[in-house]
Amino acid sequence: MEHHIAEDGVDHTTPEPRVAVAALIRAAGVHGLRLRRVLAMLVAGWHSVEDLIRTQATPRRTVEELLAATGTDLGRRRVDGRELVRIRPECAADYRAEFATAELPAPVDQAPAAARLSESLRAAVRADVAAVPPPMAALDHVQATPESVLRRAAWLASHYDLDNASVLFLGDHDLTSTALGRLHPDLAITVVDVDDRVLAHIDRIAEREGLRIRCLHADLRFGLPPSVLGTSDLVFTDPPYTPEGVGLFTARAAECLRDGGRVLIAYGYSDRTPALGLKVQQRLHRLGMLFEAILPDFDRYDGAQAVGSASDLYVCRPLGSGTTRRGDTRIYTHGPQSGESTGGPSAAALDALRGLVSAPTPLPVVEAEWTSPTTGDAALIDAMADPGPWLFRVLAAANTRQLGMLVRNNHPDLLDAAAQRALSDLVGAKFRLKFHRSTPDGRHAVVVASSIAASSAAEPDATRPAAESSIAGALLRKAHGRIANVWREALIRRESARGRTLTKNQARDLVLASAPRRDELDLRLIDLPRHRVAAVLAAADQPAAEDASAAGSAE
Numbered sequence: 153m154e155h156h157i158a159e160d161g162v163d164h165t166t167p168e169p170r171v172a173v174a175a176l177i178r179a180a181g182v183h184g185l186r187l188r189r190v191l192a193m194l195v196a197g198w199h200s201v202e203d204l205i206r207t208q209a210t211p212r213r214t215v216e217e218l219l220a221a222t223g224t225d226l227g228r229r230r231v232d233g234r235e236l237v238r239i240r241p242e243c244a245a246d247y248r249a250e251f252a253t254a255e256l257p258a259p260v261d262q263a264p265a266a267a268r269l270s271e272s273l274r275a276a277v278r279a280d281v282a283a284v285p286p287p288m289a290a291l292d293h294v295q296a297t298p299e300s301v302l303r304r305a306a307w308l309a310s311h312y313d314l315d316n317a318s319v320l321f322l323g324d325h326d327l328t329s330t331a332l333g334r335l336h337p338d339l340a341i342t343v344v345d346v347d348d349r350v351l352a353h354i355d356r357i358a359e360r361e362g363l364r365i366r367c368l369h370a371d372l373r374f375g376l377p378p379s380v381l382g383t384s385d386l387v388f389t390d391p392p393y394t395p396e397g398v399g400l401f402t403a404r405a406a407e408c409l410r411d412g413g414r415v416l417i418a419y420g421y422s423d424r425t426p427a428l429g430l431k432v433q434q435r436l437h438r439l440g441m442l443f444e445a446i447l448p449d450f451d452r453y454d455g456a457q458a459v460g461s462a463s464d465l466y467v468c469r470p471l472g473s474g475t476t477r478r479g480d481t482r483i484y485t486h487g488p489q490s491g492e493s494t495g496g497p498s499a500a501a502l503d504a505l506r507g508l509v510s511a512p513t514p515l516p517v518v519e520a521e522w523t524s525p526t527t528g529d530a531a532l533i534d535a536m537a538d539p540g541p542w543l544f545r546v547l548a549a550a551n552t553r554q555l556g557m558l559v560r561n562n563h564p565d566l567l568d569a570a571a572q573r574a575l576s577d578l579v580g581a582k583f584r585l586k587f588h589r590s591t592p593d594g595r596h597a598v599v600v601a602s603s604i605a606a607s608s609a610a611e612p613d614a615t616r617p618a619a620e621s622s623i624a625g626a627l628l629r630k631a632h633g634r635i636a637n638v639w640r641e642a643l644i645r646r647e648s649a650r651g652r653t654l655t656k657n658q659a660r661d662l663v664l665a666s667a668p669r670r671d672e673l674d675l676r677l678i679d680l681p682r683h684r685v686a687a688v689l690a691a692a693d694q695p696a697a698e699d700a701s702a703a704g705s706a707e
């Protein structure tokens with residue numbers, strides 16, 4: 153054997169690294185192909201470890217073991233803060249020869265239709281994804297690559313007759329909905345997500361591009377908007393990867409399907425922890441899911457390196473009737489709502505909450521949710537687990553004189569004066585809010601909401617319509633009602649209080665004329681994305697609507 157002494161003084165042709173690499177590949181048996189593909193990349197040139205993981209859908213630990221085995225044969229350099237690695241050129245020929253890296257079979261392409269997508273569509277999807285709100289670890293956001301999103305869209309469009317179909321996305325920070333909508337602009341798509349930022353982003357794209365995408369808000373742990381039950385032909389979801397998360401999202405997906413529908417699930421586990429994969433699959437089987445296909449390594453992600461930055465696509469046909477009522481809240485892999493989390497509110501925080509809300513008798517502290525209206529004189533809510541969107545929903549659902557909510561001190565609605573003002577303005581037709589930050593300590597905060605109906609008679613607010621005549625107030629007090637009905641009845645009541653008569657038909661016409669979007673009128677306010685709630689409430693109390701109703705009642 154020839155010995156090449158490189159500039160760094162190391163003899164790079166010692167066989168030891170290759171012996172170690174060969175041992176690893178031998179130990180992997182029939183699964184050694186992945187390792188040899190990683191080697192092929194390393195022999196060909198510089199790559200970041202993240203690229204190696206994602207391209208070959210191989211868990212980080214497996215890639216790291218291989219890199220460790222290459223020892224002194226591995227070159228490293230830093231470019232723009234990223235470490236890149238490769239097999240040193242002087243060793244490359246030996247690696248090529250010993251591991252036959254030039255003769256490896258190409259991986260099976262699971263979505264060949266994606267190759268035929270236009271460059272303009274690719275560019276548009278890349279731009280949509282580049283502008284998506286930053287990931288929130290507490291919601292298990294891990295962005296699928298634009299290429300994966302395009303592959304999903306191409307696969308769906310080439311496997312199903314999408315003419316007249318209805319497709320639902322349960323969670324879509326990845327933006328598969330907008331990619332599919334761009335590919336198939338006539339398709340009726342609905343997106344349900346707990347993250348109002350994601351819904352606003354998707355809605356903006358849909359409006360700009362004229363796509364038929366309807367966005368609805370829900371936390372799947374508590375339930376679904378009634379308007380999506382039993383309505384979809386296909387439901388696509390990339391759920392949190394705990395068994396609880398996959399189980400919850402899949403059960404909710406099944407609730408949304410029409411007869412003959414299918415659930416498509418992106419799910420990945422590491423081949424180093426197959427028991428976890430089994431647990432998830434057993435959960436899916438218990439839900440009555442027949443696996444029609446499992447397409448391996450279908451998706452790639454920026455992150456999730458423990459599972460090789462990849463997931464498989466499960467095509468499931470539901471044969472059971474598994475429905476879920478309130479779901480387990482600990483569904484995430486990280487953060488305060490993960491299985492490992494133990495943090496609840498402290499006793500001192502609960503005391504602080506009780507101390508800030510006046511009630512004739514001691515009140516229980518109940519967990520936050522908004523599936524039905526909260527009634528009674530006062531209520532105390534533990535919203536410490538709120539990832540952000542709950543606080544507004546809890547306020548929208550409450551019809552109490554006073555409401556006290558315990559939230560984390562760094563809650564996005566409390567962060568600064570502007571955030572607090574935005575929330576106060578949004579619910580201002582129903583509640584006056586007081587924010588008690590760092591109460592009783594740096595981890596907790598208390599928000600106290602006081603009904604303006606109770607206080608407005610005593611101290612009227614010149615900047616708002618009187619509590620009883622505000623249509624926005626009525627909509628907020630009946631957030632679980634159909635928007636069209638609540639709005640119409642509120643108009644009729646207001647005109648009657650002013651001594652004027654408005655017929656049901658006149659009121660309905662006024663609502664149609666004032667609503668920012670007619671297709672929202674059949675929905676419940678509580679299910680709208682937050683930016684749409686703001687739009688509806690603003691339209692309901694705008695002066696034009698007032699003038700029109702006066703004209704209508706005078707006829």
Ligand SMILES: C[S@@+](CC[C@H](N)C(=O)[O-])C[C@H]1O[C@@H](n2cnc3c(N)ncnc32)[C@H](O)[C@@H]1O
Binds near residue numbers: 322
């Ligand atoms: C769970 S994440 C999984 C990772 C995925 N690749 C992503 O980043 O979008 C998928 C989507 O589910 C949404 N989501 C998370 N928890 C949810 C919940 N409890 N209810 C409704 N949607 C939820 C997230 O906002 C996200 O859009």
